[in-house]
Structure formats: C-alpha cells, structure tokens
Amino acid sequence: MSSALTLPLQRAWWRRKARHPLLAQRLAEPLPHLGFSQTRYVVIDLETTALEPDAGEIASIGWVVIEQAAVQLSQARHFHVAVQNEVGRSAVFHQLTDSDLEQGVALSRALEALLEAIEHSVLVFHNAQLDMGFLNQAMKTLWGAPLLMPVRDTMAVERKRLLQRSGAIRAGDLRLFQCRRRYGLPDVTLHDALGDALATAELWLAMNTP
Amino acid sequence: MxxxxxxxxxxxxxxxxxxxxxxxxxxxxxxxxxxxxxxxxxxxxxxxxxxxxxxxxxxxxxxxxxxxxxxxxxxxxxxxxxxxxxxxxxxxxxxxxxxxxxxxxxxxxxxxxxxxxxxxxxxxxxxxxxxxxxxxxxxxxxxxPNTNMMMLPIEGLISRNPLALSPEVNVQQAAGAMSDRRVSSVLITEAGKLLGIVTDRDLRSRAMARGLALTTPVAEIMTADPRTIDINASLFDAILLMTQQGIHHLPVLDGGQVAGIITSSDLMLARRDDPVYLVQHLSRQQNNTGMRAIIDTLPSLQVEVIKGGMRAHQISRVLTAISDTVACRLIELAQAELGPAPVPFCWLGFGSQARGEQLIGADQDNGLLIDDRATEQDLEWFAELAQRVCAGLDACGYPFCNGKVMATTDEWRQRLQGWRRTVDSWTRTPTPDAVMRVSIFFDLRAVYGDAGLCAKLQQHMLQRAGQNTIFLAALAANVLEQTPPLGIFRRFVVERNGEHRDEFDIKKRGVMPIVDLVRIHALARGVAAVNTRQRLQALMQKKALTIADGRNLQDAFDTIQQLRVENQSQQIAAAQGASNYLNPKDLPELERKHLKDAFTVVHDAQESLRNHYRQGLG
Structure with missing residues (x-):
C-alpha cells in the first residue's frame, strides 16, 4: 500500500501511462482531504477464484457508496464477471457456478463502471490488500496503470484498535462478522460481493461515528 | 440468475x-x-x-x-x-x-x-x-405511566436554593451554617459562579483531622471546580456520574448558573417509588419487618403515581404484583425453615388478588391446594406453612380475613379431591352461605407453586357451575341484592346515619356489582379469565355480550375504580386512612355526572341479568 506521502507522486507518474481516460482522470483528480461526513466513500468487495491475483480472476464486484455519513443504497452496484477459466474450488465459498458466471459481463465493463463510481472518492475494503491486489493487476493488464486511489481498510483499523486495547489478536478476531459484533452490528449472511460490501460499509460507519 | x-x-x-x-x-x-x-x-x-x-x-x-x-x-x-x-x-x-x-x-x-x-x-x-x-x-x-423513572430529568428532584457561601467564610462558620440548614454540603460561590464544594466529609478529613484552625477559609479545604451536572440530565445520568466518580453531592447547573444540588439520598428517595424496584427489593427481604417497611410506603406510592397519571387498573396491577411477591417470599422463607414441601402444591389467591384488582388496604383471601398424593402426615406440613404465611401476611400489612377465607382454615386448605367435593356440594345445594363463598372462591389464581393444580380445579369448577342453571340463578339472586346507589331521578342514595352519613361505599355499591355480574356471565360461558376487563373481552369475543354492552360495562368499571382510587389517594394525602366511602358532594360536577352514567350502565346490566334468570329466581 502506498504511504500518504508517496501516493501523489505515484499517481503523477502513472497517470501518463494510463490508457483509459477514466483511469487517467481518477489518477489526476485532487485527493479528498475533508472529514468523515464530507467524504465520499466507495466500499468495495470482490469475489475471486483464488486468493492470489496471479492464480485467479475477479468473479464478481459489488460496491455501496457512503455520502454524508450514510450508506446510499441507490448507488449500490453488483457485477458478475464472465471469467476466462473455470471457477474451480472457490465456488464452494462464493456460491457461484460456471453457469452463473457465463451470464456475467466483461471484466472491462465492470471496471469502467467502477472507475466512474469512484470519482473524488476514498475506497474502503475489509482486507484491502487482497482486493486491491486483484484490482491493480486487472487495471494494469487492461489499461496500463494500477488503481492508485486513497484506500481505507476496516480490517487494518480494527487490528490496530485491538492491539492497542488488548495487545493480542486471536485467530478469527479480524473476520468481518467478528468485527461487526464488537460494534454491536447485527449478524448477516455474508458471501455475496454486494452483501459483504454493505456489511463492510456499516462497519465503517460504526467505526467513524463519534 | x-x-x-x-x-x-x-x-x-x-x-x-x-x-x-x-x-x-x-x-x-x-x-x-x-x-x-x-x-x-x-x-x-x-x-x-x-x-x-x-x-x-x-x-x-x-x-x-x-x-x-x-x-x-x-x-x-x-x-x-x-x-x-x-x-x-x-x-x-x-x-x-x-x-x-x-x-x-x-x-x-x-x-x-x-x-x-x-x-x-x-x-x-x-x-x-x-x-x-x-x-x-x-x-x-x-x-x-412513568414507569421508567430513571430516564426522567433530575429537575424535579433537586434541592433548589442550596446553601452557598463565599470563599472567605471560615471553616467554623461554614460548619455552623450547615448545621442550621441540616445539610451535608455547602457550595462555595462568588457572584453566582460556582468555585467549589465542601461536604461533611471534607470538614472531617481536610480540616479537623489535620488540626486546621477554625478560622481557616473554606476555600482552602473545598474541592475546587467540582463535577457538576446539567439540569436537563436524567436520573440515570446522575446516578451514573455519582457511581463512577464515587461522589454523593452534585451541584446542578442551569445555563452555567447554579440551580441547586442533588445528593445520593435524593436519588434513593426517587427510586423508592419505582414499582419495579419495589418488587425486586421485596423479594430480597429476609424477614417480615423488612417487607413491612416497604409495604408501609405503598399508600404514598399510590398517591404519587395517581397524581402522575397512572390509571386505576394499572396501579391495581402493580399492587397485586406486590402482594403476590410478599406471599411468594413468605412461602420461600417458610420453606427455608420447614424444609421442602412433601408433595406438589399451589398457593391460591382469591377475590381481588386473583383478579389483579387489589388496592390499598386489601385483606388476605387465600387458600392451599395440595396434590392428592399427600398423606395425613404431609397435611401437617401444609398446616404449618399456612400458619406461617398467613401470620406473615398479617404482619406485613395484609390483615387476616374476617370471613376466614384463608389457608389456615381447614376448608380452604385441601387436597385436589377435597376441593372438588367442596365445589360439588356448593353447586348442588346453593345455600346463601355457599353462594357467598362461591363468589369469593370462583375468582382464583395460582400465586405460587404448581399452577397445573389450580388449572385442574378451575376446570372442574367451570364445568360444574356452567351447566347448572339453578345454581347460576341462585348466584344471580345474590348478586342482584346489591344495587348501585342511585335513586329515582338519578339522585345518589347515601347513608343517612352513622359514621358515613352522606356517603356511600363505592366498592360495595359500585365496583362489586360489576365484578359480580361479569363473573356470572363468565361462569355461564366457561370463560377461564378472572380479571374483570379480561372477562369482558372474552365475553365480547364469544358474543355473549354485545360490543356496546361490553364496552359500556368496561368504561363504567374503569370510571368507578378510578374514582375509588382517587378518593383513596385524597384520603391518604389528608392523612386519613384509605376507605371505600365517598361523599358525592365532594366530586366535581363532571365526575358526578360520569359516576351517575356509570351507575346507570350497571343498573341496566343488572336488569337484563334479572330478566335472564327470572324463572330460576322464582
């Protein structure tokens, strides 16, 4: 992940290489600098066919938008992506089958929609490293530059908070549903990209409500 | 997809x-x-x-x-x-x-x-x-009602006009002023601005224990910039703050200005009137004296909650819950000494306790229903239990029943089969005495123990009574003897002589006629509910009463009970004992009118009952 200092430099470097006008625009626009309630967040979750960008593909993308400290479900989007290779074992996790995915859209179309949605926004993930790895790889392959946007990570926030509080983190403590429980958020059925993005967004609200 | x-x-x-x-x-x-x-x-x-x-x-x-x-x-x-x-x-x-x-x-x-x-x-x-x-x-x-007092603002509880002194006043003067005002703290202020607080404890530990001169200015021993609370904060906030900070005195500010002070004893006082707290507190008492002390606060509780807008049926529910709790606690305490019961049993409440319509001053109406497996020897255990619980109730402020409707009376402490025989004989030969007992007994409820036993007995009772028109007619005749105190031209009929001259007994002439006549309808239709409002609901559902008649009776019942409770509250507030006597001239015009309307409804309902059982009445 880019540190706050190097992100503007990296963006300046890559925006000239970007071969898609939307990607170039995203890398050129000023970075958001206001507080939580004035910032637009796009909370994203990916379903992938493997845990490494080199080994798998993006199978679906879901996102919800937070504006003025409220999740705006009218801006929620959910894309199933037509994968190139068979889905393999992770279908068990994601409840997607090859036939579902055959009805999906081209990855480029889903990512274009994403590029449009994240204008002047901060991206939020639960475990950003994993999903950003896939997004950067895909953007680079398609359009020649990574998605160098400001990113927040609910998992990282919670890891830091738990370490400060108890000094130790047990296995499973950082899983999304465990984190939600600690904020008094209701249990939800996970494992659909949009559902996970929404669950993450609610957690982000709870983390940022004073 | x-x-x-x-x-x-x-x-x-x-x-x-x-x-x-x-x-x-x-x-x-x-x-x-x-x-x-x-x-x-x-x-x-x-x-x-x-x-x-x-x-x-x-x-x-x-x-x-x-x-x-x-x-x-x-x-x-x-x-x-x-x-x-x-x-x-x-x-x-x-x-x-x-x-x-x-x-x-x-x-x-x-x-x-x-x-x-x-x-x-x-x-x-x-x-x-x-x-x-x-x-x-x-x-x-x-x-x-304001059942959740914890969320009420503290505004109503604070002591206004608290003792306030300026910082140069010396320790002795401060102690003197506190003694005169009988307060345990003093606010130190300058031009209306709060500088600090001095409590009894500060005088002790910061002045006397250290041997400071009596002329030391209070400013030297005060807690400067003390914790304060806003006048709009809730009772809960105040308790939380005191508990967290381990303090007992909180200056109250209104827009930055000192408005008063609230102390932990103010808060205790406030919580004492919370019915939920009362029930909890009762169930932790270890003896009659502890319970009696709580029961003695009930009249003032009633006055307060009625003033606060609580309705008669709500306060009577609370009071019934409290007397249930006392009975349960006494049974537990007795069992702790006598050992566990030899066979299952059920402590029965009768009359107003069973109906959940108890008010201040209720006496005890109870009985014991014992499993059929009990031996003669086992019965002695239950006689001892009854003795202790009834005496305990009397000591706690629920006096012995004049009519001996108590578990200590052999007839009101029986095995299930014995109870069934008693019910059979009452319904078979409805002597005036039997009818009187029935009207108490047929309102029954399990207060403690095996509620299944009570359900069986009630089932038997409903079966015997419901089909027996002669019995029902006898019951009706008894009920119809007591009419509302309304003469011709809708004028109130009052006592002419004696202690209650110009008054009438609103319980006997107003409440009981409704309770009695609703009970007869309920028995005739096999309605198991005993609470009058619930019986009326059930009768309307079974179409045994028209919606209009049912609602009218319920309104009449609510109106009369409400007046009765308010009348009681006034008597309590005037330091008279709570009684059921009411002088109609003391009522405002509108309430007199409502009461007359209510009595008219009762009168009409009695008439229709009379017509219904005319043949049986002979």
Whole structure:
C-alpha cells in the first residue's frame, strides 16, 4: 500500500501511462482531504477464484457508496464477471457456478463502471490488500496503470484498535462478522460481493461515528 | 440468475424488510425497489431525533433500541429491531415528541418521497402508519405511566436554593451554617459562579483531622471546580456520574448558573417509588419487618403515581404484583425453615388478588391446594406453612380475613379431591352461605407453586357451575341484592346515619356489582379469565355480550375504580386512612355526572341479568 506521502507522486507518474481516460482522470483528480461526513466513500468487495491475483480472476464486484455519513443504497452496484477459466474450488465459498458466471459481463465493463463510481472518492475494503491486489493487476493488464486511489481498510483499523486495547489478536478476531459484533452490528449472511460490501460499509460507519 | 448490475437485488436489506411490519405485505418487486432507496445511518446511544430535524424519513431500526418520549419526557413507546417511526408524523399527533437511541443503533432511512409513494400505492401499508401507530400513541400519551423513572430529568428532584457561601467564610462558620440548614454540603460561590464544594466529609478529613484552625477559609479545604451536572440530565445520568466518580453531592447547573444540588439520598428517595424496584427489593427481604417497611410506603406510592397519571387498573396491577411477591417470599422463607414441601402444591389467591384488582388496604383471601398424593402426615406440613404465611401476611400489612377465607382454615386448605367435593356440594345445594363463598372462591389464581393444580380445579369448577342453571340463578339472586346507589331521578342514595352519613361505599355499591355480574356471565360461558376487563373481552369475543354492552360495562368499571382510587389517594394525602366511602358532594360536577352514567350502565346490566334468570329466581 502506498504511504500518504508517496501516493501523489505515484499517481503523477502513472497517470501518463494510463490508457483509459477514466483511469487517467481518477489518477489526476485532487485527493479528498475533508472529514468523515464530507467524504465520499466507495466500499468495495470482490469475489475471486483464488486468493492470489496471479492464480485467479475477479468473479464478481459489488460496491455501496457512503455520502454524508450514510450508506446510499441507490448507488449500490453488483457485477458478475464472465471469467476466462473455470471457477474451480472457490465456488464452494462464493456460491457461484460456471453457469452463473457465463451470464456475467466483461471484466472491462465492470471496471469502467467502477472507475466512474469512484470519482473524488476514498475506497474502503475489509482486507484491502487482497482486493486491491486483484484490482491493480486487472487495471494494469487492461489499461496500463494500477488503481492508485486513497484506500481505507476496516480490517487494518480494527487490528490496530485491538492491539492497542488488548495487545493480542486471536485467530478469527479480524473476520468481518467478528468485527461487526464488537460494534454491536447485527449478524448477516455474508458471501455475496454486494452483501459483504454493505456489511463492510456499516462497519465503517460504526467505526467513524463519534 | 438474471441481474441488472445497475439495479441489484440487495438481499440483506430485502430479507430484513420482509420481516418488518408493514413491509411484509408489500409485493416483491416493490420491496426490492424499496430496498434500493434505503439510506443507512449508525447512531450512538443518546442521539435524539425530533421534528426540527431537516431530514424527513421513515426510520426503521435494523439493530439497537429507541425510545419515543413526549416533550415532558414521558415514555410513550419503546422500539426495537424491525420497528419503525416517522418523527415528523408523530409530532403532528403529539407536539414536541422526540426519539432517543438508548443503544448504539443501525437505522435504515426510507426517504420521504419513497415513503409517501408506498403509502399512496398500498392501502394496507398506509393504514398501518395512519391509524394504528398514531392512535396507539395518543392513547399512550394519556395513560402511560412513568414507569421508567430513571430516564426522567433530575429537575424535579433537586434541592433548589442550596446553601452557598463565599470563599472567605471560615471553616467554623461554614460548619455552623450547615448545621442550621441540616445539610451535608455547602457550595462555595462568588457572584453566582460556582468555585467549589465542601461536604461533611471534607470538614472531617481536610480540616479537623489535620488540626486546621477554625478560622481557616473554606476555600482552602473545598474541592475546587467540582463535577457538576446539567439540569436537563436524567436520573440515570446522575446516578451514573455519582457511581463512577464515587461522589454523593452534585451541584446542578442551569445555563452555567447554579440551580441547586442533588445528593445520593435524593436519588434513593426517587427510586423508592419505582414499582419495579419495589418488587425486586421485596423479594430480597429476609424477614417480615423488612417487607413491612416497604409495604408501609405503598399508600404514598399510590398517591404519587395517581397524581402522575397512572390509571386505576394499572396501579391495581402493580399492587397485586406486590402482594403476590410478599406471599411468594413468605412461602420461600417458610420453606427455608420447614424444609421442602412433601408433595406438589399451589398457593391460591382469591377475590381481588386473583383478579389483579387489589388496592390499598386489601385483606388476605387465600387458600392451599395440595396434590392428592399427600398423606395425613404431609397435611401437617401444609398446616404449618399456612400458619406461617398467613401470620406473615398479617404482619406485613395484609390483615387476616374476617370471613376466614384463608389457608389456615381447614376448608380452604385441601387436597385436589377435597376441593372438588367442596365445589360439588356448593353447586348442588346453593345455600346463601355457599353462594357467598362461591363468589369469593370462583375468582382464583395460582400465586405460587404448581399452577397445573389450580388449572385442574378451575376446570372442574367451570364445568360444574356452567351447566347448572339453578345454581347460576341462585348466584344471580345474590348478586342482584346489591344495587348501585342511585335513586329515582338519578339522585345518589347515601347513608343517612352513622359514621358515613352522606356517603356511600363505592366498592360495595359500585365496583362489586360489576365484578359480580361479569363473573356470572363468565361462569355461564366457561370463560377461564378472572380479571374483570379480561372477562369482558372474552365475553365480547364469544358474543355473549354485545360490543356496546361490553364496552359500556368496561368504561363504567374503569370510571368507578378510578374514582375509588382517587378518593383513596385524597384520603391518604389528608392523612386519613384509605376507605371505600365517598361523599358525592365532594366530586366535581363532571365526575358526578360520569359516576351517575356509570351507575346507570350497571343498573341496566343488572336488569337484563334479572330478566335472564327470572324463572330460576322464582
């Protein structure tokens, strides 16, 4: 992940290489600098066919938008992506089958929609490293530059908070549903990209409500 | 899976809405469409919403809890997961109403446009919000008691005009002033501004223990910049602050100015009147003396809650719960000494206790129902239990029953088979004495122990009584002897001589005629409920009474009971003993009129009962 200092430099470097006008625009626009309630967040979750960008593909993308400290479900989007290779074992996790995915859209179309949605926004993930790895790889392959946007990570926030509080983190403590429980958020059925993005967004609200 | 990426199905939200009234009734497509319009917010406990909020929306609780309160802080409604409110809509019915999160809550907002669209499109959806909630709220605003005193503002509890001295006053003068005013703390102020506080303890530990001169200025021993609390804070806030800080005195500020002081004993006093607290506290007492001390506070409790708007049926429910608790506690204490019961049993409450209609000054009406397996020797254990519990009740302020309707009387302490035989003989030969007993006995309820035994006995009783018209007619004749105190030209009939000259007994002439005649209807129709309001409900449902007659009787009952309770409260406040005698001339014109109307309803109902059983009455 880019540190706050190097992100503007990296963006300046890559925006000239970007071969898609939307990607170039995203890398050129000023970075958001206001507080939580004035910032637009796009909370994203990916379903992938493997845990490494080199080994798998993006199978679906879901996102919800937070504006003025409220999740705006009218801006929620959910894309199933037509994968190139068979889905393999992770279908068990994601409840997607090859036939579902055959009805999906081209990855480029889903990512274009994403590029449009994240204008002047901060991206939020639960475990950003994993999903950003896939997004950067895909953007680079398609359009020649990574998605160098400001990113927040609910998992990282919670890891830091738990370490400060108890000094130790047990296995499973950082899983999304465990984190939600600690904020008094209701249990939800996970494992659909949009559902996970929404669950993450609610957690982000709870983390940022004073 | 057909899915439009730009209009996705948001399953988590749709699944939740489907479980919420009235969203469960809207068609699937509209539900999905609705889910996509939701905005989600997270609020911390304490967050308030009122009609001044810019945002007009239906708020649906996804998790957490919210209270709706009137502008005076009276609790109107409490909402949990899946329930919703529109604060602007509520404000139209109850101005100044506000909602407050009492837990961290996740709230779904349905924006105004979509909310009103749904109401316009779907009649059932509209009806839910239009009538039910607003009517419920109006009713609640009138009747709901302040059961949750913890959330009331401290304003009403603080001592105004607290002792305040300037910082240069010396320790001796301060101690003198505190003694004169009989207070345990003094505020140190300068030009109305709070500088510090000095308590009894400070005088002890910071002045005397250190051997300071009596001429030392109080400024040297005061706690400077003490913790304060705002006048709008709740009782709960005050208790929390005191507990957390380990302090007993809190200066109260109103807009930065000293408005008074609140102490931990003020708070104890406030909590003593909370019925919930009373029941809890009773069940922890170890002896009769402890319970008696609590029971003795009940009259003043009644005065307070009636003044606060509690209705007769509510206070009687509370008082019944309290006498149940006392009986249960006495049984537990007795068992702790006598050892466990040899066979299952059930402690029965009769009369007003059974009906949940007890008021101040009730005597005890109880009995023991024992499992048939009990041996003669076992029965001795129960005789001893009855002895202890009845004596305990008397000691706690529930006097022995004049008619000996008590578990200590052999006839009122029997095995199930014995009870059945007694019921049989009463119904077979309805002598005046039997009929009198029946009218007490047929209102019965399990207070402690095996409620199944009580249900069996009640079943038997309903079977015997319901089909026996001769018995019912005898019962009716007895009931009809007591008429409402209304003469010709609707004038009140009062006692002409004696202690209660110009008064009438509102219980005997007003309450009991309704209770009695509702009981007969209930027995004739096999209604198992014993509470008068519940019996009326059941009779209307079975169409044994028309809705109009049933409602009229219920209104009459409520009106008379309310007057009776208010009359009692006035007697208590005037330091007379609470009695059931009332002088109609003491009533305001309107209430006199209501009372006459109520008596007329009773009179008419008696007439129709008389006609119904005319043959049997001979």
């Amino acid at each position: 057909v899915n439009d990426p730009n209009h996705p199905e948001i399953q988590a939200v749709a699944d939740f809405l489907r479980q919420c009234l009235p969203f469960n009734e809207i068609p699937e497509a509209a539900l999905q469409q609705t889910a996509r319009q939701i905005q989600i917010r997270y609020v911390r406990s304490g967050q308030r919403f009122n009609a001044r909020d810019r945002e007009y929306a239906l708020r649906i609780l996804r998790s957490g809890a919210v209270e709706i309160r009137s502008s005076q802080g009276q609790l109107l409604d409490k909402l949990g997961e899946g329930e919703s409110f529109n604060i602007h809509g509520l404000d139209l019915g109850e101005q100044g109403v506000y909602a407050q999160a009492i837990e961290d809550s996740l709230i779904y907002h349905l924006p105004r446009a979509q909310y009103e669209q749904l109401r316009a499109d779907l009649r059932d959806f509209d009806r839910h919000f239009h009538s039910q909630r607003s009517r419920r709220l109006r009713r609640a605003a009138r009747y709901q």
